[in-house]
Amino acid sequence: MNERDITPKSLFLNRRQWLATAGALAATPALAQASDAPTPKDAIISYNNFYEFGTGKSDPARTAGSLRTAPWSVEIGGLCAKSGTLALDDILRRHPRGEHVYRMRCVEGWSMVIPWLGFPLADLLKAAEPLSSAKYVAFQTLYDPAQMPGQKSDVLQWPYVEGLRLDEAMHPLTLLATGLYGEELLPQNGAPLRLVVPWKYGFKSIKSIVKITLTETQPPTSWNLSAPNEYGFYSNVNPQVDHPRWSQATERRIGEFFRRDTLLFNGYAEQVAHMYTGMDLTANF
Amino acid sequence: MRLLKPLSHTFCALPLAWLVLAVVTHQASVNPVEYAIRFLGDWSLKLLIVTLAITPLRKLTGWAHLMTLRRRLGLWAFAYAALHLLCFWGADLIFSFSALGREIIKRPYIAIGMAAFVLLLPLALTSTNAMIKRLGGASWRRLHKLIYLIAPLGVVHFYWLQSSKNLTTEPLVYGAIVAFLLLYRVLDAKGVSLRLPKKSIKT
Numbered sequence: 443m444n445e446r447d448i449t450p451k452s453l454f455l456n457r458r459q460w461l462a463t464a465g466a467l468a469a470t471p472a473l474a475q476a477s478d479a480p481t482p483k484d485a486i487i488s489y490n491n492f493y494e495f496g497t498g499k500s501d502p503a504r505t506a507g508s509l510r511t512a513p514w515s516v517e518i519g520g521l522c523a524k525s526g527t528l529a530l531d532d533i534l535r536r537h538p539r540g541e542h543v544y545r546m547r548c549v550e551g552w553s554m555v556i557p558w559l560g561f562p563l564a565d566l567l568k569a570a571e572p573l574s575s576a577k578y579v580a581f582q583t584l585y586d587p588a589q590m591p592g593q594k595s596d597v598l599q600w601p602y603v604e605g606l607r608l609d610e611a612m613h614p615l616t617l618l619a620t621g622l623y624g625e626e627l628l629p630q631n632g633a634p635l636r637l638v639v640p641w642k643y644g645f646k647s648i649k650s651i652v653k654i655t656l657t658e659t660q661p662p663t664s665w666n667l668s669a670p671n672e673y674g675f676y677s678n679v680n681p682q683v684d685h686p687r688w689s690q691a692t693e694r695r696i697g698e699f700f701r702r703d704t705l706l707f708n709g710y711a712e713q714v715a716h717m718y719t720g721m722d723l724t725a726n727f
Numbered sequence: 728m729r730l731l732k733p734l735s736h737t738f739c740a741l742p743l744a745w746l747v748l749a750v751v752t753h754q755a756s757v758n759p760v761e762y763a764i765r766f767l768g769d770w771s772l773k774l775l776i777v778t779l780a781i782t783p784l785r786k787l788t789g790w791a792h793l794m795t796l797r798r799r800l801g802l803w804a805f806a807y808a809a810l811h812l813l814c815f816w817g818a819d820l821i822f823s824f825s826a827l828g829r830e831i832i833k834r835p836y837i838a839i840g841m842a843a844f845v846l847l848l849p850l851a852l853t854s855t856n857a858m859i860k861r862l863g864g865a866s867w868r869r870l871h872k873l874i875y876l877i878a879p880l881g882v883v884h885f886y887w888l889q890s891s892k893n894l895t896t897e898p899l900v901y902g903a904i905v906a907f908l909l910l911y912r913v914l915d916a917k918g919v920s921l922r923l924p925k926k927s928i929k930t
């Protein structure tokens with residue numbers, strides 16, 4: 443899957459071909475078993491888990507229009523030399539974005555292939571100059587029930603928070619994304635700025651980020667707070683470690699009829715497995 | 728009241744027709760298998776609850792004709808449960824018996840769903856007039872009291888699945904309705920009067 447990690451622009455721009463694939467996938471679901479053809483854009487923007495905008499998969503596409511994505515700024519702080527609040531426009535001027543086609547595996551057992559537009563999180567973190575005491579990175583989604591009506595319910599503790607170990611955050615596969623299919627993100631996909639960690643279950647890839655903090659201790663994460671025995675801090679995609687309520691051995695690729703095998707680290711083992719050598723992945727799920 | 732039969736069949740078939748239409752026209756989300764499994768499970772539970780509501784409704788309204796609906800609605804609930812199981816077993820597990828066995832052993836919510844389905848089977852099989860005659864009314868009624876167990880199992884199955892996603896409101900609402908319908912029977916058996924005052928009965 444190396445060749446897909448950073449896809450040449452020429453391939454990315456060939457949207458016509460993708461639309462054709464999309465049509466073909468919709469018409470003949472089960473054929474493309476082993477392929478990693480990008481998921482049709484229609485599917486990516488209509489089938490979302492984003493509880494800030496409702497708990498149904500079609501809720502965010504219907505209701506997330508209430509999110510004001512500009513102007514947007516991100517507060518960077520904690521254990522770093524250059525903390526401060528950065529306007530998104532300035533961030534994007536400093537860190538040029540590229541195309542990255544990644545698999546996305548939801549903890550619920552479905553998956554997509556998404557052509558992201560973004561830049562490595564490492565670029566932003568390096569610019570903030572982490573102190574040597576920094577071991578983790580904490581992320582926080584916007585909290586504003588007026589814009590995010592789902593936050594009026596207590597289905598999760600708000601704001602949504604996530605975290606990574608510093609080496610995971612600095613890994614070149616880890617992105618801050620602002621677009622997909624060459625266009626700016628829609629609110630339901632986590633506009634205007636979201637995390638993408640392709641070897642972890644989708645809920646780790648926190649959306650609509652307003653705050654990034656370098657910390658010494660492992661930060662709390664929303665789903666872990668909600669059900670610690672079901673959702674771990676690491677949440678690496680792992681077909682051998684089932685969720686207590688369902689198997690993680692297989693997944694349904696959106697657009698396909700039958701389920702396919704789930705790959706360790708979502709198929710990115712070659713790039714990321716070294717970060718977990720000697721670690722018990724069942725205990726640290 | 729000859730209309731009651733075709734009307735009730737139509738009512739019960741409508742969700743299924745709607746589902747087929749939604750899948751064929753790509754309205755069933757971009758994950759139609761998940762959509763179908765959930766939709767069929769939902770309607771199985773809804774129809775189980777409507778079935779449970781028939782006797783209380785008859786007692787409240789005094790409308791004896793309602794009883795002719797009970798078996799029919801129960802059979803439709805079974806049909807939706809069977810299709811629910813079929814979709815899961817077929818599309819998720821590719822009709823593998825061993826995979827189904829593994830799921831049942833490993834996942835309590837599947838085991839509970841399966842228990843509900845297995846308990847529904849004898850009720851479905853004995854729902855013909857000939858079977859009622861063969862069993863005799865009393866033992867037929869005793870057998871069919873299994874629905875008092877099946878409906879709560881369906882609720883627990885639903886709750887257990889949804890609690891992982893913090894989506895417990897809906898199963899709790901179903902649970903409250905089932906609890907109310909079962910409590911009604913307890914009170915009724917104890918002789919608590921649950922009929923409407925005579926003068927409000929309309930026919």
Ligand code: HEM
Nearest residue numbers: 761764765768769771772808812815840841843844881885
């Ligand atoms: C009377 C029997 C049953 C009833 C009333 C029932 C009801 C339900 C309900 C209400 C749901 C939740 C739907 C939703 O989230 O909207 C559900 C989900 C589910 N049921 Fe059942 N069920 C029954 C039997 C079974 C059996 C026998 C199996 C398999 C062996 C099964 C497997 C499942 C699965 C896998 C899901 C989850 C689907 C998903 O998450 O996508 N159920 N069921």
